[in-house]
Amino acid sequence: MNTKLKVSEISKIYPGCIANDKVSLEFGSGKIYALLGENGAGKSTLVKILSGVVKPDDGEVFLNNESIKLNSPLDAKKNNIGMVFQHFNLFETLSVFENLSIDSDKKDEELRELVNDILKKYNFKIDLDIPVLNLSAGQKQKVEIIRCLIRNPKVLIMDEPTSVLTEQETDDLFISLKQFSKDGILIIYITHKLKEVLSLCDEVAVMRKGKVVSVSNTIDEKIESLANKMVGENLNTIKKKINNFKNSEEILKISNLNFNSDDPYETNLNNLNLSLKKGECLGIAGISGNGQNELFQILSGEIITEGTSIMFRNKEIGKLNPRERREYLMAFSPEDRISQAAVPELKIYENVALNNFKSSNFFEKGLVNEKKIKEHSKKILSNFSVNTDNVELKSQFLSGGNLQKLIIGRELITSPELLVCFNPTWGLDVGAINYIHETLIQINEQGKSSILISTDNDELLKLSDRICVIYKGKLSKIMNADTVTAEKLGILMGGGSID
Amino acid sequence: MSFDLNFIGILIGAIMASSVPLILAASGELITERSGVLNLGVEGMMIIGAISGFALMVVTDNLFFAVIGSMLSGLIISLIFGLLTQSLLTNHVATGLALTIFGIGMSAMIGKNFVGIPGKEFPLLFVNLKESIPFLGPVFFGHSIILYFAFGLPFLTNYFLKKTKTGLIIRAVGDSPTSASNQGINVTLVRYSCILYGGAMCGLAGAYLSLIYTPQWIENMTGGRGWIALALVVFATWSPIKVLIGALIFGGITILQLHMQAVGLRIPVQLLSALPYIMTIIVLVVISRDSRKIKLNTPTSLGQIFYKEK
Numbered sequence: 001m002n003t004k005l006k007v008s009e010i011s012k013i014y015p016g017c018i019a020n021d022k023v024s025l026e027f028g029s030g031k032i033y034a035l036l037g038e039n040g041a042g043k044s045t046l047v048k049i050l051s052g053v054v055k056p057d058d059g060e061v062f063l064n065n066e067s068i069k070l071n072s073p074l075d076a077k078k079n080n081i082g083m084v085f086q087h088f089n090l091f092e093t094l095s096v097f098e099n100l101s102i103d104s105d106k107k108d109e110e111l112r113e114l115v116n117d118i119l120k121k122y123n124f125k126i127d128l129d130i131p132v133l134n135l136s137a138g139q140k141q142k143v144e145i146i147r148c149l150i151r152n153p154k155v156l157i158m159d160e161p162t163s164v165l166t167e168q169e170t171d172d173l174f175i176s177l178k179q180f181s182k183d184g185i186l187i188i189y190i191t192h193k194l195k196e197v198l199s200l201c202d203e204v205a206v207m208r209k210g211k212v213v214s215v216s217n218t219i220d221e222k223i224e225s226l227a228n229k230m231v232g233e234n235l236n237t238i239k240k241k242i243n244n245f246k247n248s249e250e251i252l253k254i255s256n257l258n259f260n261s262d263d264p265y266e267t268n269l270n271n272l273n274l275s276l277k278k279g280e281c282l283g284i285a286g287i288s289g290n291g292q293n294e295l296f297q298i299l300s301g302e303i304i305t306e307g308t309s310i311m312f313r314n315k316e317i318g319k320l321n322p323r324e325r326r327e328y329l330m331a332f333s334p335e336d337r338i339s340q341a342a343v344p345e346l347k348i349y350e351n352v353a354l355n356n357f358k359s360s361n362f363f364e365k366g367l368v369n370e371k372k373i374k375e376h377s378k379k380i381l382s383n384f385s386v387n388t389d390n391v392e393l394k395s396q397f398l399s400g401g402n403l404q405k406l407i408i409g410r411e412l413i414t415s416p417e418l419l420v421c422f423n424p425t426w427g428l429d430v431g432a433i434n435y436i437h438e439t440l441i442q443i444n445e446q447g448k449s450s451i452l453i454s455t456d457n458d459e460l461l462k463l464s465d466r467i468c469v470i471y472k473g474k475l476s477k478i479m480n481a482d483t484v485t486a487e488k489l490g491i492l493m494g495g496g497s498i499d
Numbered sequence: 500m501s502f503d504l505n506f507i508g509i510l511i512g513a514i515m516a517s518s519v520p521l522i523l524a525a526s527g528e529l530i531t532e533r534s535g536v537l538n539l540g541v542e543g544m545m546i547i548g549a550i551s552g553f554a555l556m557v558v559t560d561n562l563f564f565a566v567i568g569s570m571l572s573g574l575i576i577s578l579i580f581g582l583l584t585q586s587l588l589t590n591h592v593a594t595g596l597a598l599t600i601f602g603i604g605m606s607a608m609i610g611k612n613f614v615g616i617p618g619k620e621f622p623l624l625f626v627n628l629k630e631s632i633p634f635l636g637p638v639f640f641g642h643s644i645i646l647y648f649a650f651g652l653p654f655l656t657n658y659f660l661k662k663t664k665t666g667l668i669i670r671a672v673g674d675s676p677t678s679a680s681n682q683g684i685n686v687t688l689v690r691y692s693c694i695l696y697g698g699a700m701c702g703l704a705g706a707y708l709s710l711i712y713t714p715q716w717i718e719n720m721t722g723g724r725g726w727i728a729l730a731l732v733v734f735a736t737w738s739p740i741k742v743l744i745g746a747l748i749f750g751g752i753t754i755l756q757l758h759m760q761a762v763g764l765r766i767p768v769q770l771l772s773a774l775p776y777i778m779t780i781i782v783l784v785v786i787s788r789d790s791r792k793i794k795l796n797t798p799t800s801l802g803q804i805f806y807k808e809k
Contacts, residue, residue, distance in 0.1 A: 089678035
């Protein structure tokens with residue numbers, strides 16, 4: 001089976017934005033193609049057009065040299081184009097089998113047999129009769145893939161498939177995809193993760209601002225070259241100058257801190273000790289779920305502890321709530337941008353106002369001082385290069401990168417002495433990551449301290465002065481960053497010990 | 500008052516009859532809600548069904564036309580709701596409330612000329628059996644065909660939702676209209692159909708009141724039964740069988756407390772009148788307390804407006 005897919009001069013214009021600008025690409029079976037680009041580059045629009053969800057304004061799609069019309073998802077199915085969306089298209093309350101049978105015209109028994117064959121062939125382990133909401137993200141994705149495989153697809157499109165997967169699940173997915181490719185399925189893999197492109201794909205097309213800017217073989221590419229094409233400018237490689245803080249003033253000290261939770265889904269913290277100097281960045285590595293959440297909440301005041309266990313600039317702050325801690329010039333950027341750091345339904349300036357304290361004068365006699373908040377918000381938007389100047393915009397319409405810039409900006413504009421951030425670049429594209437990293441280095445240079453809790457080791461090694469690892473609620477020894485390697489971190493993160 | 504077996508049988512028969520409008524309306528609304536549409540216009544659709552059934556009976560002198568006509572009128576008024584919520588994307592709650600207010604006003608206007616006209620006798624089935632078998636006779640026989648239909652309906656609905664492809668599609672649409680649309684299901688069509696079906700069942704429930712239960716037209720004769728039906732659907736956690744149980748408990752306690760009032764027990768009348776509402780909620784909450792099952796039965800997208808990406 002030899003499949004050729006060609007898109008020719010595809011254009012799609014939304015009000016105020018050209019999502020696809022005369023995009024032309026060719027694909028052939030036997031290879032895995034990467035479609036690479038930042039958020040908003042037009043990748044998702046292109047695949048929505050290929051799957052019939054969105055109609056193009058102009059242009060044609062050819063399958064095996066024949067022009068095909070994709071007016072609805074049904075048309076895509078008829079032409080054997082399968083699509084796994086980034087946000088799953090599953091019915092959570094229905095069973096796995098019901099999810100599969102809903103768009104199949106086969107009899108139940110036949111379908112079950114077919115599905116069992118697919119499960120066996122690709123070594124998927126999924127119970128067909130439990131509701132989808134009981135599945136892990138990786139399993140849900142497999143259900144989506146099976147749904148495509150049932151129809152013997154010629155083309156399989158994967159839209160940012162690893163954004164919800166663990167590392168192990170990602171490895172499994174790559175094995176399956178390579179197998180599908182061998183079985184003759186043409187695979188188009190959409191991503192903004194450069195490492196994945198290099199380890200999985202044969203060819204890569206880079207999109208930027210709705211246009212295809214480059215098509216090449218991945219063998220000829222490196223992470224840096226792809227990153228530059230994707231962002232469209234030469235990214236400066238950031239490297240922090242590591243300083244010695246032996247003689248600096250101590251700003252934060254945590255001693256013998258314990259946290260025991262009744263909630264079985266929370267991790268207990270055991271006897272934590274750490275100290276932080278002025279101008280220093282302390283990185284905390286670890287596989288997620290080892291107590292990072294709890295540690296962040298203890299630092300931010302969402303979980304309250306004994307007063308003496310946390311000393312910040314020689315004051316006991318363990319019993320203070322987040323707002324009181326902010327008065328003492330601490331700042332926090334939580335992991336979950338949408339539900340913890342910002343309220344998506346609120347406008348930008350309203351989100352800024354949430355982070356008020358006494359000195360900010362956002363509220364007067366119980367009334368909102370809108371003018372003041374808006375001025376303050378405008379300052380944040382311009383100082384932290386958020387890609388809009390409209391403070392009336394609802395926060396949910398900001399991209400992840402812009403939202404993160406807004407959040408970090410909101411925290412930093414009050415010049416806090418300490419910023420605690422938790423996975424600040426999670427899910428962001430290269431340009432935004434770079435910006436956040438530069439900002440974090442900058443605050444250290446200004447003599448402010450930071451704690452960086454992150455699951456991204458590259459980020460930790462790039463930004464930290466000292467690093468430790470959290471494993472099952474315990475902190476490892478704190479090491480100077482220049483003595484730490486990714487391997488060492490890996491060992492500690494898995495519960496091993498070094499030297 | 501004698502408590503002989505036959506009397507209890509008659510009592511049970513009366514309870515069954517009083518729960519019929521609730522079962523019909525709630526079963527219809529259940530299908531509507533399972534597709535993700537929250538139609539608060541049940542009361543309005545019922546009362547429109549009641550008046551148009553009665554009016555058609557008077558005008559045509561034909562009960563068959565009256566019953567069919569009441570279902571059609573329920574369907575037509577629900578079509579207004581469908582047009583507004585599905586095509587013009589208005590808010591479900593506000594539109595449903597407006598529908599109820601509209602229905603009550605409209606029925607009062609049409610009904611002006613029909614007040615005081617006596618109803619026609621509705622044919623009852625197996626009347627001989629009712630009288631010849633003690634206890635079981637009055638329970639199972641001597642009812643109208645609509646009652647038998649109503650008692651079969653929850654089981655049919657259950658089977659339809661769980662075992663048929665169409666039922667599966669309705670549940671899928673209620674779970675996630677976006678996913679369904681991406682799978683090539685015509686969400687708007689499915690939701691329209693469910694709204695119209697719900698409207699027809701509410702119309703039938705209204706006709707049962709004005710043609711059979713109290714065969715005459717009285718303004719506002721549904722008396723809040725539409726709201727009870729709505730509440731039943733929610734408290735029964737969208738399970739048709741539990742709707743049946745809830746309707747029977749409500750009907751049962753309504754009848755029993757009337758008898759208790761008649762006997763003259765020294766309990767405040769207000770408390771007795773409130774009893775059906777309280778008991779129905781308590782029982783349904785108790786039998787539906789499995790949170791996992793609730794999650795699986797609840798239409799996730801209930802009340803959400805769906806619009807397709809273009």
